[in-house]
Amino acid sequence: MDLDIRFDTYYDFDELTERLHALVAAYPELARLESLGKTHQGRDIWAVTLTNPDTGPAEHKPGYYLDAQIHAEEHATSAVALYTVHYLLTNYGTDEEVTRLLDQQVFYVLPRLNPDGAEVALRAPYYPWCGNGRFLPEHDRHTGLIPGDIDGDGFIVSMRVPDPKGEWKRARDPRLMVQREPGEEEGDFYRVYPEGLIRDYDGVHVPIERPFDGNLNRNFPVNWSGAEYGAGETALSEPESRALARFILDHPNIAGMNALHTHGGIILRPSMTQSDASMSPRDLALYTALGEVGTKLTGYPTISIFEEFTPDKSQPRRGGLMDWTYEEMGIISFATEVWDLETEAGVDKVAFYNLHPRTEEVQEKVFAWVLENVGEQGYRDWTPFEHPQLGPVEVGGMVYIWTYRNPPPALLRDLCHKNMRFLLHHAAAAPRxxxxxxxxxxxxxxxxxxxxxxxxxxxxxxxxxxxxxxxxxxxxxxxxxxxxxxxxxxxxxxxxxxxxxxxxxxxxxxxxxxxxxxxxxxxxxxxxxxxxxxxxxxxxxxxxxxxxxxxxxxxx
Ligand SMILES: [Zn+2]
Incomplete structure (x- = not known):
C-alpha cells in the first residue's frame, strides 16, 4: 500500500496530520488517532494508539508511551515517532517482534507535542525557537537583541561585530570563529551575537534576554519552580504539557516511556535531581541494563541527567517530565537526545552537555562535514552588512537548526530506525x-x-x-x-x-x-x-x- 510517507524529509503540521490520518485509515484494526486538545494557535495535539484489539483491549495491556517535539526546533524527533508508528503498522503480521508487541502490548505515540512551535521553527528564517504558541517570535522577549533575518537571506544566523574587547577571533579558516585565549592581546577581535536588531538600544550594551517561554519540559508538576527557564506561569499552565500529563494519568497501564529530543546522541536516564549513590540500587541496575540495550542499538551512551548532564549540580533541573514520571510515579522513563553532528563528523565526545568551547580542530572537522552534507542550508557565508545600530558587521555562520539540532534529511531514516529499535526493546521489557x-x-x-x-x-x-x-x-x-x-x-x-x-x-x-x-x-x-x-x-x-x-x- 502506498501511503506516501517518506523519511527523508521534514513534514509540516498539515503534512504530518494528513499522513497520520492516512495510516489510521489504512490500518483501522490496529491504530486509533485522537486529538488531546488544541494548542494556543488552534492546532491539534495528536496521539496514536497502536494495538491489536482482538487480543484484548488496550487498557488491559502494558503500555509504552512515546512523545516527540516538545521543543519546537527538534524536528528529527517527530520523524522518529512517525517512523515508529509506520513501522509497527506496516510490519504487523510479518515481523515476529512487531506482531508480538502489538498483540501483547499497546503503544501510545504523541508525534508532535508542540505543533505551533514546530511550525515556526520549520519555516524560513528558522527562528531559533523551542517555545510553543503562547508568544509569537519576537514577542517572547521584552528588550534587547531580538533574533531576526536582518539581511533578508532567509536564515537567522550570527553577526560578527569588530570589537577590541571581543572574545572571538577568526580562525585559520576565516569562515570559522575561535575563542581568543587568555593573555592574547594582538589581533582583530570580535563579538558574536545572534542575527537581529536591538530593542531599546542604549548605544553601549547588547543585552540578550532569555525568552519567556521555550521549555515546556520545565512545566511539569513535581518540584516545579517558576525560576526555571520556560517553566510557565504555573505547573501545567500550557495546553501541550497539560494534554501530555492528562494522557499519562488517563493511562495507568503505561509501564515505560521515552520523550524524544535533539541533540547530542545520548540516552538520558534518571535521576534528574540526585546522585546515582542516592538512587535505589535496584532501579539503578535496571536503568543500567536497559540503557546498555539502548547503547547497543543506537550507539548512544546512556547517562544520568544529574551526574553527567547537569552543568551546575547545586541547581538540578526542576519541573521536568522525568521528574514527574519516574521520581514521582516510578515509571521507567528515558529521554533520548537523537542526532549528534559532532560524532557524525568524526569528533570524539569530550563532554555530554553541549555548552562548552570547541577547539579549532573540532570546528574544522564539523565545518567540512556540514559543507559536504548540508551545504548552504547549513552554513551561510559571512557577508558584510551595515547594521543600523552596530555599524558595519558581517552576517553568516552555521544554521543551527539544520546542523546541530537536526540531521540533513538524507540521514533521517537510519536515525529513525535505530532509535525505534531501542523503543521496541524497552517496551518489550514490560512486566507481563x-x-x-x-x-x-x-x-x-x-x-x-x-x-x-x-x-x-x-x-x-x-x-x-x-x-x-x-x-x-x-x-x-x-x-x-x-x-x-x-x-x-x-x-x-x-x-x-x-x-x-x-x-x-x-x-x-x-x-x-x-x-x-x-x-x-x-x-x-x-x-x-x-x-x-x-x-x-x-x-x-x-x-x-x-x-x-x-x-x-x-x-x-
Ligand atoms: Zn529538547
Missing part, C-alpha cells in the same frame, strides 16, 4: 502477568479446590521500580475468581497477591550474600461447588503488567 495454570481438584460432593498460578513473564517487576513502592503508586497484582455457574465456598473472590518480581532482579546465580530474591510466581486457591461441566474463570490483573483470564471446567 499471565495466569499460567488453573487446576480444579475434585474433592467429592461437587466440591473442587481451584488452584491458580500467576506469573510475571516480563523483565521488569509488576511495580516497575522501587520508587513506585516508596511513593505508594505501585498497585499489587489482583487475582479474581469468577464462579460463573458454580458457587464460591471458601476464600474471598478477589485476592491481592502483592508484586511479582521480574527477571531483572536476578543479576547473578543465587548467593547467601546477595539480596533475597522476590517471587516471580504466586498461587491463589479457592473452594467452589459446581456440577461437573460447569466452569470458573480466573483473572489476574496488574496495572502495569496487563490482565489475563483463563477458564477451567469442573469435573471430567
Amino acid at each position: 502477568v499471565r495466569v499460567g495454570d488453573v487446576r480444579a481438584e475434585a474433592l467429592g460432593a461437587n466440591l473442587y479446590k481451584i488452584r491458580a498460578v500467576v506469573s510475571n513473564h516480563g523483565y521488569l517487576p509488576t511495580n516497575l521500580s522501587d520508587v513506585a513502592i516508596q511513593k505508594g503508586t505501585a498497585k499489587g497484582v489482583e487475582v479474581a475468581l469468577e464462579p460463573n455457574d458454580a458457587e464460591l465456598v471458601m476464600n474471598p473472590p478477589l485476592v491481592d497477591l502483592g508484586h511479582l518480581a521480574g527477571r531483572n532482579e536476578r543479576l547473578y546465580p543465587w548467593s547467601p550474600w546477595g539480596q533475597q530474591w522476590s517471587p516471580v510466581t504466586k498461587v491463589a486457591e479457592w473452594l467452589v461447588r459446581g456440577e461437573a461441566g460447569s466452569s470458573v474463570t480466573v483473572s489476574a490483573k496488574s496495572e502495569k503488567g496487563g490482565t489475563h483470564r483463563l477458564e477451567v471446567a469442573l469435573g471430567g
